[in-house]
Amino acid sequence: MRIGIDARVMSVRSGGIGRYMLEMVRSMAAREKARDHEFILYPGKDIDSVDLPDNWRCSQRRLTSRGILRSLSYPSLAREDRLDAFYSADYLGPVLPMPCRTVITVHDLIPIVYPRVTRFQHRLVGSFLLPRTIKNATAVVSVSKATKQDILMHIRIPQSRIKVIYEGKNEAFHPRDRHDSGIRDIRSRYGIGDGDDPYFLSLGISDPKKNGKNIVRAFSEIVKRPGNRCMLVLAGNTGHGASDLERMANELRIQDRVLFPGFVPDEHLPLLMNGARGLCFPSLYEGFGLPVLEAMACGCPVITSNVSSLPEIAGNAALLVDPGSVKQLTHAMERLLKEDELYDDLRVRGITRAEGFSWEQAAEELLDLLTAADR
Numbered sequence: 001m002r003i004g005i006d007a008r009v010m011s012v013r014s015g016g017i018g019r020y021m022l023e024m025v026r027s028m029a030a031r032e033k034a035r036d037h038e039f040i041l042y043p044g045k046d047i048d049s050v051d052l053p054d055n056w057r058c059s060q061r062r063l064t065s066r067g068i069l070r071s072l073s074y075p076s077l078a079r080e081d082r083l084d085a086f087y088s089a090d091y092l093g094p095v096l097p098m099p100c101r102t103v104i105t106v107h108d109l110i111p112i113v114y115p116r117v118t119r120f121q122h123r124l125v126g127s128f129l130l131p132r133t134i135k136n137a138t139a140v141v142s143v144s145k146a147t148k149q150d151i152l153m154h155i156r157i158p159q160s161r162i163k164v165i166y167e168g169k170n171e172a173f174h175p176r177d178r179h180d181s182g183i184r185d186i187r188s189r190y191g192i193g194d195g196d197d198p199y200f201l202s203l204g205i206s207d208p209k210k211n212g213k214n215i216v217r218a219f220s221e222i223v224k225r226p227g228n229r230c231m232l233v234l235a236g237n238t239g240h241g242a243s244d245l246e247r248m249a250n251e252l253r254i255q256d257r258v259l260f261p262g263f264v265p266d267e268h269l270p271l272l273m274n275g276a277r278g279l280c281f282p283s284l285y286e287g288f289g290l291p292v293l294e295a296m297a298c299g300c301p302v303i304t305s306n307v308s309s310l311p312e313i314a315g316n317a318a319l320l321v322d323p324g325s326v327k328q329l330t331h332a333m334e335r336l337l338k339e340d341e342l343y344d345d346l347r348v349r350g351i352t353r354a355e356g357f358s359w360e361q362a363a364e365e366l367l368d369l370l371t372a373a374d375r
Helices: 016-029 067-080 120-128 130-136 145-154 181-190 212-224 240-251 266-275 290-297 310-314 326-338 340-354 359-370
Strands: 002-007 038-043 056-058 085-088 101-106 139-142 162-164 199-203 231-235 258-262 278-281 302-305 319-321
Touching (some): 016 038, 016 359, 067 085, 101 130, 101 359, 199 212, 199 266, 212 326, 290 340, 310 319, 326 340
Parallel strands (some): 002 038, 002 085, 038 056, 139 162, 199 278, 231 258, 278 302, 302 319
């Protein structure tokens, strides 16, 4: 079979979907069952370099960054390259019927389920074009059971066309000794306090759905209490959301305890997670929540939300809170700071929980969908 793959956002700087594509492509290329097929990657303006076998190649056709035009171009691209199957994990896949088997990954339905945290353009695309993409697909990959239920509720396609394939963890995310020199170096690099003072880590803070304001509000309550020597590291691409949080930290007079390191490269994340007292991830909505899995794999205790897919991914290995309750979030952070037995228990539970997720398994299941005989 000749299989085309939309690789426009295959870069860690493209956020969660970019990382997803990198991991899926690497893992699929390493599978034995992929050797009998030809794979064509269709890049965008800039993708991360990946070492691939000879049966994989990067097309000279570059996909436009304009979502609707790109989506409309997929059928002609498939005909010109005589594709037998096509795969897209980008936000908007083909909106017109395809001349080949088509598999898409749906990460979430945020524009439909949680429209208030999305821009008007995304709400428009999500309401009118995303449902068409899902209905046109031969098979739909959902990254969680929660997302599958959202699809069935809002799009109403046959349940048999949806396959839940969980995301995985990169082998770089593993526990390290807390006295590891790499952890000391990463603390120094990002200016995270002195010595062994604890810190909480949060990621993707420019995104409103990550609930950054409640994280800052809860942390401000923590630092008011005597004996709580700790820091808050709010990592992620800078943007309007990050500026709002910086202003809030200044207004609450905790700016000396809150760090905004900006974008953190993938190679630094495992060290930051290993050094943290906990990951604060009280997101308002997630299709999967990869940072939760990666933190657990590192033995970093997790505080996350009791909504959407997050309880499904965290299982019994995290502290679950109502994302709208600053009081609950503050209490969870205080517990992680004060209760060493809880901290140690969550470390062990998280590592065990994370062992059940792998990119290798995800790639095997995706290849089965792409190479299935039915159309």
